[in-house]
Structures are given as structure tokens and as C-alpha cells.
Amino acid sequence: MSVEEYFETGPEFERPIFEAVLKVLKRADPDIWFEPVSVGIFFKRRSTFVSLRTMTKWIAVGFNLDRKLTSNRLSRKVQEHSGRYYHVINVKEADEIDDQLAEWLVEAWRADE
Numbered sequence: 001m002s003v004e005e006y007f008e009t010g011p012e013f014e015r016p017i018f019e020a021v022l023k024v025l026k027r028a029d030p031d032i033w034f035e036p037v038s039v040g041i042f043f044k045r046r047s048t049f050v051s052l053r054t055m056t057k058w059i060a061v062g063f064n065l066d067r068k069l070t071s072n073r074l075s076r077k078v079q080e081h082s083g084r085y086y087h088v089i090n091v092k093e094a095d096e097i098d099d100q101l102a103e104w105l106v107e108a109w110r111a112d113e
Helices: 003-007 016-026 099-111
Strands: 034-039 042-043 048-054 059-064 080-081 084-091
Touching: 003 016, 003 034, 016 042, 016 059, 016 099, 034 048, 048 099, 059 099, 084 099
Parallel strands: none
Antiparallel strands: 034 042, 042 048, 048 059, 059 084, 080 084
């Protein structure tokens, strides 16, 4: 589906968060590839390295790193799989995509080479 089709039915808070994440990742790769699907938007390089999944009141921003983060921002237990760590941070507003989260998202992009 297209981005426009994806956002036709979503909550108002969804698109600004997507735009903030897209802006961060375009700094790392101007040709960043993402795929809107029925369950969310997946940013891909070699595999999906960042996912945006819409919940009732927030977006669950998931990302894979080669290391395990310890942060009070994490909203779920970090899951290990194949030597990588999957992290989730719940984001309610675009301004929560701050410098720290931006660094983690770019790190996830780099780790997916």
C-alpha cells in the first residue's frame, strides 16, 4: 500500500511520528526504504531494522541493535535473537524522537549492513 493509503485510517498522532523517524533516517541514507503494511511501517535495509506499529495511544518504535540497551525509556523487555537485541520504545508525540532515540535508530540502520 502507499503511504497515503496507510495514513487514511490511522490516528492523527501517527503521521508526525513517522515523519520525524523518516527525517532522522534520511540523514543516514537519503534513499531510505520503507514499506507501509497493514500492521505498521517497516524501515528496511538488508532486513527490517526499525518498525513503527500503531497502538491505541502511541506508536511502538521497535529497532534491532548489536548490543542491549539499558534505559528507562524502554517499554518492553529487550528480546535477544541471533546475537542481536530487539528494543521497543513507546512514542506518543513526534518530539519524543529526540537526539538519543535518533542515535539508536541510526545505529540500528548501521547494524543492518
